[in-house]
Amino acid sequence: DTGVSQDPRHKITKRGQNVTFRCDPISEHNRLYWYRQTLGQGPEFLTYFQNEAQLEKSRLLSDRFSAERPKGSFSTLEIQRTEQGDSAMYLCASSLTGLAGAFGEQYFGPGTRLTVT
Amino acid sequence: QKEVEQDPGPLSVPEGAIVSLNCTYSNSAFQYFMWYRQYSRKGPELLMYTYSSGNKEDGRFTAQVDKSSKYISLFIRDSQPSDSATYLCAMGAKGGSSNTGKLIFGQGTTLQVKP
Numbered sequence: 159d160t161g162v163s164q165d166p167r168h169k170i171t172k173r174g175q176n177v178t179f180r181c182d183p184i185s186e187h188n189r190l191y192w193y194r195q196t197l198g199q200g201p202e203f204l205t206y207f208q209n210e211a212q213l214e215k216s217r218l219l220s221d222r223f224s225a226e227r228p229k230g231s232f233s234t235l236e237i238q239r240t241e242q243g244d245s246a247m248y249l250c251a252s253s254l255t256g257l258a259g260a261f262g263e264q265y266f267g268p269g270t271r272l273t274v275t
Numbered sequence: 276q277k278e279v280e281q282d283p284g285p286l287s288v289p290e291g292a293i294v295s296l297n298c299t300y301s302n303s304a305f306q307y308f309m310w311y312r313q314y315s316r317k318g319p320e321l322l323m324y325t326y327s328s329g330n331k332e333d334g335r336f337t338a339q340v341d342k343s344s345k346y347i348s349l350f351i352r353d354s355q356p357s358d359s360a361t362y363l364c365a366m367g368a369k370g371g372s373s374n375t376g377k378l379i380f381g382q383g384t385t386l387q388v389k390p
Contacts, residue, residue, distance in 0.1 A: 162318075189376055198283065200363050200380030201319065214377070249318055253376060261307040261326075261367050261376055266318040 160184060162267035164250050170273045171240055178236045179270045183252030190233050191251040191264060192225060194218065201249050207233060208255075240274045247271050278302050281364055281381030290390050294351040298364035298381045301345065305366040305379075308340050310349045313361045313383065322362075323349065354388045361385050 163182045171177050183190045188209055193201035204223070205215045209230035219225075222240075227233040237244055247269040253262035281298045288294055296310075306327055311319035323338040325331045331338045337350040347366075351358055365378040 164318075191377065193378075198382070200279075200281075200365070200383050201378075202380070203377040206377060247316075255376055261369055263309070263321055263324050264376070264378060265321060266311075268318045269316075271316070 162250055162252055162265055164248075164267040164270050166270055167268060168271045168273075170275065172275055173242060174239055176236065176238045177240060177272065178234055179248055179250075179272075181233045181235070181250030181267060183232070183250070184254075184265060187252035187254045187262075187265075188230070189253045189255050189262065190227055191253070192233070192235050193249040193251065193266075195247040195249055195269070196245075204235075237272075240272075242274045245272055245274045276301065277382075278379050279364065279366060279381045281384055283382050283384060285385040285387060287387045287389060288354055290354060290356060290388055292354050292388070294354050294358070294386060294388075296349040296351075296362050296364075296384050296386070298347050298366075299345055300347075300366055300379075302366075302368065302379075303342075303345070304368035306369050307367040308338070308347050309365040309367075309378065310336075310338055311363040311365060311380075312358075313363055315360075319363055354386075356388050356390050359387045 191206040192204040195201040207227040251264040251266045255262035310323040313319045328342045335352045339348040361383040363383045364381040
């Protein structure tokens with residue numbers, strides 16, 4: 159299967175600990191997105207990368223959150239000093255978007271479910 | 276007011292029924308419209324992708340976009356128990372050279388198809 163993969167699938171951590179999630183996009187896709195989804199809600203945009211450049215961050219992404227995409231391949235999302243309010247499903251998506259600005263179809267991974275106790 | 280409104284349901288129908296799912300939106304800049312299906316504790320799966328107004332059909336699924344009314348719909352014909360899931364509408368705006376491609380999602384509608 160060459161879809162989007164995420165690791166780990168589930169993470170339980172104690173408040174105040176740091177956590178890191180990984181996303182591997184579809185290989186030829188140049189854009190990578192992170193979204194957060196809480197129970198009963200739709201996903202909310204956090205940030206996105208065009209190749210290795212992080213081009214936009216949502217106001218939802220506090221200073222405790224950092225994301226990287228070295229070499230324009232896989233991406234990591236780190237949350238420092240986790241809080242109970244960080245408990246959510248963290249979704250990664252990727253798309254192939256041309257320079258003409260066409261809106262590429264976004265394909266999602268299975269998500270990482272974070273539980274902060 | 277949210278940019279995208281979607282009735283969370285739940286919606287319960289008998290097997291074989293035609294299902295109609297809808298979203299309304301307020302941002303006239305939205306030009307790209309998608310429907311995703313999400314099973315419990317899984318990632319969203321892209322079902323339909325449409326640009327601007329009009330209809331698009333794919334098997335048992337038909338997506339309709341009415342930009343004048345800021346209203347989109349997804350129809351499922353001959354619904355099956357395996358269609359039981361949450362259906363999310365999503366929208367995006369083309370912003371020229373600064374187009375991010377970020378999607379704005381509705382809350383999702385939970386559908387149950389009973390055998």
